[in-house]
Amino acid sequence: MKGKQNECITIYKNRKPSHNRLLIGTPTLGIVRMEWTQARYAQVIPPNWMAAHSSVGFSHNIPLGHLVADAQNIIVNTAVRDNYEWLLLHEDDVVLPVDAFIRLNEYMKKRDIPVVSGLYCLKASPTEPLVYRGRGNSSYSKFKMGDLVWCDGVPTGCLLIHCSLLRLMSDESPDYQTPSGQIVKRVFETPAKAWFDPEHMTLQQASGTSDIYWCDRVMKEKVLERAGWKRIAKRKWPFLVDTNIKCLHIDLNTGTTYPIGGYK
Numbered sequence: 148m149k150g151k152q153n154e155c156i157t158i159y160k161n162r163k164p165s166h167n168r169l170l171i172g173t174p175t176l177g178i179v180r181m182e183w184t185q186a187r188y189a190q191v192i193p194p195n196w197m198a199a200h201s202s203v204g205f206s207h208n209i210p211l212g213h214l215v216a217d218a219q220n221i222i223v224n225t226a227v228r229d230n231y232e233w234l235l236l237h238e239d240d241v242v243l244p245v246d247a248f249i250r251l252n253e254y255m256k257k258r259d260i261p262v263v264s265g266l267y268c269l270k271a272s273p274t275e276p277l278v279y280r281g282r283g284n285s286s287y288s289k290f291k292m293g294d295l296v297w298c299d300g301v302p303t304g305c306l307l308i309h310c311s312l313l314r315l316m317s318d319e320s321p322d323y324q325t326p327s328g329q330i331v332k333r334v335f336e337t338p339a340k341a342w343f344d345p346e347h348m349t350l351q352q353a354s355g356t357s358d359i360y361w362c363d364r365v366m367k368e369k370v371l372e373r374a375g376w377k378r379i380a381k382r383k384w385p386f387l388v389d390t391n392i393k394c395l396h397i398d399l400n401t402g403t404t405y406p407i408g409g410y411k
Contacts, residue, residue: 169255170231172208172222174215175239180397182404186242193252206231210327216357217325219303219335226310227317227332234308241267241304242395242404250392251307261312261376262365262385265305265392267405274405277302278388279359292410293391297384299366303358305394311374312365319368335361362386 208225210218219236226234233255237243247265254263268274269286279300280287290296313334320332335357365371365385372380379385395404 167206167229167231169233169235170206170208170222170226170229171235171237172210172219172226173237173239174210174213174218174222177211178399179239180242180399180402182395182397182402183239183242186245187237189245190243190248191246193249196248196252213325213327214337215303216335216337217327217331219357220331220333221325221329223313223317223334224329224331227314231310234310234313236303236306236308238304240270240397240399241265242397243305244393247305247392247394250389254307254389258309259378260387261309261371261374261379262301262387263307264301264386264388265394266388266390267302267304267394267396270396270398270403270405272405272407274407277304280384282359282363290390292393296388296390297382298386298388299384300359300362301386301388303361304396305392306358309376311376312370315370315374316364316368 206229208222210221213221215238222234222236225231235251243265251263254260266276266278268276275286276288278287278290278296278298280298282300287296287298316334317332320334322330323333324330337357338360369380371377371385393410395406395409397404
């Protein structure tokens with residue numbers, strides 16, 4: 148067993164990085180707000196990300212018209228197939244702060260934390276942060292702006308993932324065909340099921356979101372440990388939310404951003 152564990156570390160975490168450093172993936176139905184576009188393409192770019200007309204370790208994947216989980220799986224398929232070192236999931240209703248790439252680049256350079264999320268909130272008033280510790284107990288809000296918050300549930304609107312996790316999960320996930328006809332691995336999934344409970348003579352239903360499903364899968368299947376991130380795997384709360392990356396959640400119809408009035 149120890150030999151297999153060491154083999155996993157070699158294959159996944161310590162795999163020699165290719166020149167493909169970062170893939171940015173955006174699931175979208177094809178309509179984005181001007182506010183989102185301005186924030187996305189006005190980002191301060193770290194040094195050596197671009198050189199003349201050549202992209203250095205930087206690319207995009209924007210699946211159009213898919214459900215979120217299908218789009219995420221198409222993006223993961225590209226990241227794994229083309230041997231990217233990092234994947235940034237950036238959804239079409241999450242407005243980045245101007246220094247988001249600068250801050251995320253520091254995590255990519257240090258390479259000691261495999262999952263990092265920016266902070267953003269529900270589209271609701273009053274709102275609450277999409278930061279979770281535990282299940283069924285609402286959001287976690289006992290932090291101050293600027294804190295680095297460890298948790299066990301993060302959203303995928305601004306989520307940086309080291310591809311060692313995705314490679315392992317992809318290897319162990321079944322193939323399936325998306326509605327557009329692409330064959331990909333089912334790394335992300337939107338859980339939804341219904342069943343009859345004969346003991347109580349009732350019809351039961353359960354549903355969820357692809358982000359929490361993915362977080363639960365990482366923990367349940369010990370992906371962090373098996374991919375070589377033993378120090379992080381020992382944490383009760385293994386995913387990091389950097390509250391310095393203050394994202395806004397924007398309503399695509401009205402342009403209202405949450406939290407309303409920005410962060411205090």
